[in-house]
Amino acid sequence: MANVTGNTTTNSPRGVGSLIPIEISLWTGIEAILIVIGMIILGRILRKLIIRKSKETTLTWIINEDTADIVFRMFVLGGMIWALYVIGVMNYQIGSTSVGNIAFAVGFFYFAYLIAKKSKDYLIMSAGKKPSSDVQVKAKIFYYTFITIAFFLALSFAGISAELSALLAAAGITGIILGFSAQTVVANFISGIFMYFDKPLNIGDQVKIGELEGIVEDIRILSTRIRAWDGTLIRIPNEKLFNSNIINLQRYPxxxxxxxxxxxxxxxxxxxxxxxxxxxxxxxxxxxxxxxxxxxxxxxxxxxxxxxxxxxxxxxxxxxxxxxxxxxxxxxxxAGIEIPFPQRVNWFANELRVKVDKES
The missing domain is CATH 3.30.70.100 (Alpha-Beta Plaits)
Structure with a gap:
């Protein structure tokens, strides 16, 4: 029979994960609960202070209720992780890493996502009620770049750097395969980047592309959406749009x-x-x-x-x-100036003879 200490066993194979004996005393449990409660209380206090400060400052784009919620979540999550460290759960080994490393990596990526989303929304809102396509594309590029960097940093924090190298190699091979099987998607993506630098149109412009005509509703990485004059939505792949003659009816005043x-x-x-x-x-x-x-x-x-x-x-x-x-x-x-109907003059090469029937 396996020796049991607390709720864990000590004879698990190392390849699957090393189970560390966890002895939870009464004081340890109380300490963990107090840590969670204390961090929640501290988070609530800071949340109220940030909301109060947002009504007194002009920097509302960074000091506002959304920021207060992010700070509160950080304290709650930090308190839970701290409590789990006190209990000893975070020392549980999973392969070459531990539960603590994975929990920190997940928390880091979660808050990086919240910050990236908030920054993207701010970039768009700061441009006014009708942000230009230039602003929207910049905001999206910043968002995806920030998320990508945060993702790989999170993998590193999780302690799987060796696995990360293998993952990158696999991603490279997969990218080559997908590149051949999804050439249209890649072409649309590259065309979208070229259009960003070329800037032939902006959101809100009246444009004519071939037989299509309407107002630009949105410019995305893979396609551009146009609202036609009859109210229908037209999606044009960026590759086709980039290779078409674009007539911008509203570029100049x-x-x-x-x-x-x-x-x-x-x-x-x-x-x-x-x-x-x-x-x-x-x-x-x-x-x-x-x-x-x-x-x-x-x-x-x-x-x-x-x-x-x-x-x-x-x-x-x-x-x-x-x-x-x-x-x-x-x-x-x-003014008495006539706008005439279409007129035709018939001319005959020979004299026209008309036969008249007297009886009729």
Whole structure:
């Protein structure tokens, strides 16, 4: 029979884990409980102090209720680990490491995750209500970089450095295999990085990509999401987006409105141009510099085609164009300038003869 001390045995194989005899006396148990209670009380006190301080300082991005909760959790977890050390549980060996090392590594990674998430949220919130894609991409890169570093540090703290080297080697081989089997994912990822430095578009921009047109909703590592004018969501892989012709309709503050309208050949062209210019000058959203331009573009089959060009704020381009078309039509009607229907003149090479039936 195995010798039993406390709740553990002493004849376990070393390869699986060395069980250390644990003798828990009454005083040891009371000490462990007092440590946990004391750390909880201390954590609550610090939490209240941080929340009170957050109402008096301008550094609310770091001294706030979220920070107070993180500090409280750190004290609670630290108290539990300390108590387990006092009891002796943390000395239990698992392979080449111990329970204490693993517990410290898990706690370290957990709080690193909380700090990384809080920092990412702060970077995004500090940019305003509508953060640019540049800010969001930077925040995500910082978050994933911080988490990755914390993960490998946690493995090191856990005391499995030898296993870590084997893990990295396996990860490298796995990465090569996945690289060949997931070329599209890798291409989208690399294209996303290139787009970050190229910056052809930002969140909130009105864009046209091939036959697709809408507003950029989100730019992610592998894809970009666009909300079309009909309210549907379009997901475009970054590789396809990077290799496409991207027309950014809102990159610059002003955008040109182009309208073509035909008037009758019998109409006074100069008068029509003056009427149109006057109409555009009366519109508050039409820019005075550069001013509107109206000229005869061509002599069409049924009308003299006038080309109208005016500049407007990019975010109000559609409103200006629709209003300009409506006002110009009304102004030409009031001036007696005809906008003709399409007309055709039929010409016959020989004399046209028509037979008339008298009875009918």
């Amino acid at each position: 002003a955008r040109r409105v182009e309208i073509e309208i035909g008037i009758a050949y019998s109409a006074d062209t100069e008068k029509a141009i003056e009427v149109i210019k006057k109409t555009l000058n009366e519109m508050p959203l039409v820019l005075a510099e550069p001013g509107p331009v109206v000229f005869v573009k061509e002599l069409g089959d049924s009308a003299v085609v006038l080309s109208i060009r005016a500049w407007a704020p990019s975010e109000r381009w559609f409103d200006v164009r629709t209003e300009a078309v409506s006002r110009i039509k009304k102004a030409l009607d009031e």
